[in-house]
Amino acid sequence: MKKKTNIVFILTDDQGYWSLGSYGNKDIISPNLDKLAENGVRFENFFCVSPVCSPARASIFTGRIPSQHGVHDWLDEHHNDTVEYLKGQDTFVKVLSENGYNCCLSGKWHLGNSAEIQQGFDQWYVHEKGGGPYYNAPMYKDGVLTKEPKYITEATTDYGIEFIEKAAKEDAPFYLSLHYTAPHAPWGEEHHPKELLDLYKDCKFESCPREDYHPWKIRETFEGTEEERLAILRGYFGAITGVDLGVKKVVEKLEELGILEDTLIIFTSDNGMSMGHHGIFGKGNGTSPLNMYESSVKVPTIISHKNHISGGKVLESLYSHYDILPTILEYVGVEYTAPKPLPGKSFCNVLATGEEDLENDVVVFDEYGPVRMIRNREWKYIHRYPFGPHELYNLKDDPDERENLIDKEEYREKLQEMRMRLERWFVKYVNPEIDGAREPVFGAGQKGLAGVWGDGTTIYQRYHSDLIFTCDNLLKERDKNERVNKVN
Known part of the structure; x- marks a missing residue:
């Protein structure tokens, strides 16, 4: 053998x-x-x-x-x-x-x-x-x-x-x-x-x-x-x-x-x-x-x-x-x-x-606590929970990430597309009990097991046990808020 x-x-x-x-x-x-x-x-x-x-x-x-x-x-x-x-x-x-x-x-x-x-x-x-x-x-x-x-x-x-x-x-x-x-x-x-x-x-x-x-x-x-x-x-x-x-x-x-x-x-x-x-x-x-x-x-x-x-x-x-x-x-x-x-x-x-299908829509994701990223060949979107600031870059035209397009109205559709894909992907793979977006991650070092809060319950369980939304619910909530804002 x-x-x-x-x-x-x-x-x-x-x-x-x-x-x-x-x-x-x-x-x-x-x-x-x-x-x-x-x-x-x-x-x-x-x-x-x-x-x-x-x-x-x-x-x-x-x-x-x-x-x-x-x-x-x-x-x-x-x-x-x-x-x-x-x-x-x-x-x-x-x-x-x-x-x-x-x-x-x-x-x-x-x-x-x-x-x-x-x-x-x-x-x-x-x-x-x-x-x-x-x-x-x-x-x-x-x-x-x-x-x-x-x-x-x-x-x-x-x-x-x-x-x-x-x-x-x-x-x-x-x-x-x-x-x-x-x-x-x-x-x-x-x-x-x-x-x-x-x-x-x-x-x-x-x-x-x-x-x-x-x-x-x-x-x-x-x-x-x-x-x-x-x-x-x-x-x-x-x-x-x-x-x-x-x-x-x-x-x-x-x-x-x-x-x-x-x-x-x-x-x-x-x-x-x-x-x-x-x-x-x-x-x-x-x-x-x-x-x-x-x-x-x-x-x-x-x-x-x-x-x-x-x-x-x-x-x-x-x-x-x-x-x-x-x-x-x-x-x-x-x-x-x-x-x-x-x-x-x-x-x-x-x-x-050695052959790649460069026409295929390949996407990669990163996370660092409350900061998450989605990137394909031309676009990168960075979302910071809960309040931002967020970033959107056109990497084809701006490979050095100099111009944040997040507030540009002409890129609103691209922003929504990237945000939706990011949220769906993380909902698919995240374990809610150790969800980094809900952990106190500031870049200063982790001092124990994720989620542990003294009595053994997790931060997520303590504050979010009744707020476990699916991705579709999150998107519906966001779209509802956007419609209200337009009316107002």
């Missing part, structure tokens, strides 16, 4: 889609990731499910949106030491493990109880928190907390390679999650090797716009001088190049062991990142209210499998991290039926043929 395909899943932290050479960035040094794209497929329009780390990661692995899995914000490390946030839920890793895969995680987990091996993993080298210093990082190695003296990017790579060397000798297929903390802050020179920073010593970082601060920005990462801006960007770009060198080591090890052709490689980031874009240094919680700019929600995604996926393809259609679970499981021939409907669809056929 033929051995199943091995999988290496590489996940970076806070990496904007704009930050690789293969995506057109002229400043970054990323030859190995660019080569991975040349030998595989690069996704031009791939989206996270939530523009902040913990909910985005939970969605990647469960295939569920935050209002299905209950992780709505980044997890406050002071409150999640013993809570296993995905307990009782299936991840694709758990399914792979149940189907004979040997599974390893090296790097950032940030989904609770990092001390305990969980979700089908057999080996576990995991960051205690969600991030921190790149040297002396607090890491759990198979349950034992240690301080890692190495540069954490290098240590994450090395542990992964050790696993590959052992797993390659076994009959079972393997799955490796390489979860880098890079290029997440901190970016100071004390956190990164001098040889990486020196690569950008004279770089002006023209790929990162210098704009006035966004009026909604809630934090600054520097005082505003050009010198400080350049220092921050050296750290950010140097951290990406560190990951690139790690990817080179992994690919070379797979080639050395003669198993590159047997291994599917997936590279992506948990969420996007603005490094000056729109006057923000941050992601979805870099503003108040929370934002859904392209730089926050789009992520670089590359998939490669030597002699199985044709190289050099650039896919233009829209895909989401909630498509990852069904795609991986179909690709390796593992059957799985979710206990409840999942929003994602496998794109295996596109990987096999």
